[in-house]
Amino acid sequence: MQRDERLQSSEAIIGPGQTYSGITDKISGIPLTDLSKTPRGWIVGFAIAFVLLMMYLISIIWLFARGTGIWGLNIPVAWGFAIINFVWWIGIGHAGTLISAILLLFQQKWRNSINRMAEAMTLFAVACAGMYPILHLGRPWLFYWLIPYPNTMGMWPQFRSPLAWDVFAISTYGTVSLLFWLIGLIPDFAIIRDRSTGIRRVIFSFLSLGWRSSSRHWHRYEMAYLLLAGLSTPLVVSVHSIVSLDFAVAQVPGWHVTVFPPYFVAGAVFSGFAMVVTLMIPLRRWYGLQNFFTMKHFDNMAKVMLVTGSIVFYGYLMEVFFGWYSANEFEQYMVLNRMIGPYAPYYWALILINGLLTQLLWIKFFRQNLPVLFVLSIIFNVGMWLERFVIVITSLHRDFLPSSWDLYIPTFWDWSLYIGSFGLFFSLFFLFIRFLPMINIFEMSLLKFEEDEKEHKLQQAAATSAAD
Amino acid sequence: MATPSLYGLMAEFDNAEAIVKATHRAHEEGFMDMDAYTPFPVEEVMEYVSPHNTGVPLFVLIGGVTGALSGFILQMIAMTIDYPLNVGGRPPNITGWPSFIPITFESGILLAAFSAVISMIALNGLPMPYHPVFNVPGFERASQDRFFLCIEASDPKFDPNRTRQFLQSLGPQRVVEVEP
Structure with missing residues (x-):
């Protein structure tokens, strides 16, 4: 008996003593809170995010007025913060799809309580990411030239360039993530419709499309959801692979490496899970969601971070090895320049964070200690940002001809556009947790039903073995 | 055959096991035009209610x-x-x-x-602004914590009295008529 209780506390993916109506009350209660009763913490958080969003807007306006010269870009470093931040944000998004699609196919039940939030994070991260290449265009108002359409100029996008692949990969990824998220929301919109009155009821009636929880509908719904998961799984792997080809297809030393696609995908998942943990720990505390985000969740996510972080570290080691083994003086110099050049502190910080600090997660204490995990998750995201900085900047700033070497020094506008993008992300995220159910309600009820059945079967088995 | 004043008869259950048993019985009884309304997808119920390919x-x-x-x-x-x-x-x-x-x-x-x-x-025929099942008082709990089985009047075996008796025999919370 005592062993059973212990198992419950560390292994349970849903807290004890839940009822269907209890689950629904708790989760749908958050978006259904009266506007005048919005928690003060939410208002303060949203206000801060909104101020940052305004900073983002001002940075964009100044960029449009003056052009990319306001950034620290130069030749040879033509890809500065814009590309670093693009890759960083799109990587963060990957965890959402991994949780919602890949873990669904692997029947990892614990995903049910975090997938909605992770998918929202994906959408907002892709929105932040997608802005950067457009802002980096120089003439951003002509961004639609990237889309193939018959035009009087007789021009096509260069379909054999990884940059054109990127356009398709990112736009497909954003669209499919949105579809996946919306289809998951339909039954929950119906729940909110059934629990609300007045104008809110009208709005959610429209959003729920008249969903009536019919089993015939559920049947098709489940099939469509499963197929979407099956489609998203190769999609998410393809997206960061294509992003990595932006680098790997070029001949710049440090970029022309075959290990890039898998190593970029692992890095994306690593930073994405770190971001999910960063968001979940405060939400769990502020909204009292201990029964839905259990220690089992954090333990599992820490393990995913450990695995993907170690793959990334392997990638760093391989970069050094390739540099030496290529017997190419430019590659060899690039490795040396990373280690002892002007950006060496960034490189060593990266090795310390992504290479060594992740190894702490072998120890259960670090996986299950929330304050420690929270701090680690933020540090990991800094580490992943440094990785992209090192890849983009150290490779470009000293390439083939020493006469064209230069340093890249980010300006105020580089930083303001980067920090401002947090404003976009968190403004959207705060609106999401306030107005939509942040946990998938029907999937939690299903999870409870399945856990009950499992327990029921265990009890039956115990009863029959006792009878024998 | 169906009287036009009735969409069907609906039985309400308060747990998932009961709706599984009820749809199983209704399936054995030979009812075809029936649907179950559950807060989450219940696999066994879907097998009885919608045995065909989803398309x-x-x-x-x-x-x-x-x-x-x-x-x-x-x-x-x-x-x-x-x-x-x-x-x-x-x-x-x-x-x-x-x-x-x-x-x-x-x-x-x-x-x-x-x-x-x-x-x-x-x-699925969505978006559908109106559907008769929403006329049932208390049906809003179908999305939350109650389980409904509706045998529709279009079913060839449907008979207002005998179908009602059959539904009553499944031990529901209540059986109600669904107005069209």
Whole structure:
């Protein structure tokens, strides 16, 4: 008996003593809170995010007025913060799809309580990411030239360039993530419709499309959801692979490496899970969601971070090895320049964070200690940002001809556009947790039903073995 | 045959095991036009109520193949016929096909995903602003914590009195008439 209780506390993916109506009350209660009763913490958080969003807007306006010269870009470093931040944000998004699609196919039940939030994070991260290449265009108002359409100029996008692949990969990824998220929301919109009155009821009636929880509908719904998961799984792997080809297809030393696609995908998942943990720990505390985000969740996510972080570290080691083994003086110099050049502190910080600090997660204490995990998750995201900085900047700033070497020094506008993008992300995220159910309600009820059945079967088995 | 003043008879249950047993019994009894309303998908119930193929996979296949083909053909036309240009040593003819694969893949996925969502919604007959089952008082709990089984009047075996007796025999919370 005592062993059973212990198992419950560390292994349970849903807290004890839940009822269907209890689950629904708790989760749908958050978006259904009266506007005048919005928690003060939410208002303060949203206000801060909104101020940052305004900073983002001002940075964009100044960029449009003056052009990319306001950034620290130069030749040879033509890809500065814009590309670093693009890759960083799109990587963060990957965890959402991994949780919602890949873990669904692997029947990892614990995903049910975090997938909605992770998918929202994906959408907002892709929105932040997608802005950067457009802002980096120089003439951003002509961004639609990237889309193939018959035009009087007789021009096509260069379909054999990884940059054109990127356009398709990112736009497909954003669209499919949105579809996946919306289809998951339909039954929950119906729940909110059934629990609300007045104008809110009208709005959610429209959003729920008249969903009536019919089993015939559920049947098709489940099939469509499963197929979407099956489609998203190769999609998410393809997206960061294509992003990595932006680098790997070029001949710049440090970029022309075959290990890039898998190593970029692992890095994306690593930073994405770190971001999910960063968001979940405060939400769990502020909204009292201990029964839905259990220690089992954090333990599992820490393990995913450990695995993907170690793959990334392997990638760093391989970069050094390739540099030496290529017997190419430019590659060899690039490795040396990373280690002892002007950006060496960034490189060593990266090795310390992504290479060594992740190894702490072998120890259960670090996986299950929330304050420690929270701090680690933020540090990991800094580490992943440094990785992209090192890849983009150290490779470009000293390439083939020493006469064209230069340093890249980010300006105020580089930083303001980067920090401002947090404003976009968190403004959207705060609106999401306030107005939509942040946990998938029907999937939690299903999870409870399945856990009950499992327990029921265990009890039956115990009863029959006792009878024998 | 159905009287036009009745959509069907609906029984309400308060747990998932009961609705599984009830649909199983109704299925054995030979009812075809019935539907269960549950807050979450219950696999056994779906097997009895909707034993047929959902139709969604075929649309997804068609969408995926159409998307991939049109993505590939678009690139071939643009890069080898309309404006052939040798860039990066990738030949401007059919032998340059590997560099067209990423966009082919992405457009296939895009159209397949749209097909999945649109065919699911359309085959389910959504959006549907009005449906008779919403006339049942307390039906709003179907999305939350109650389980309903509705035998529709269009069923050939439907008979207002005998079907009511049958539903009563399943031990429901209550049995109500659903107005059309």
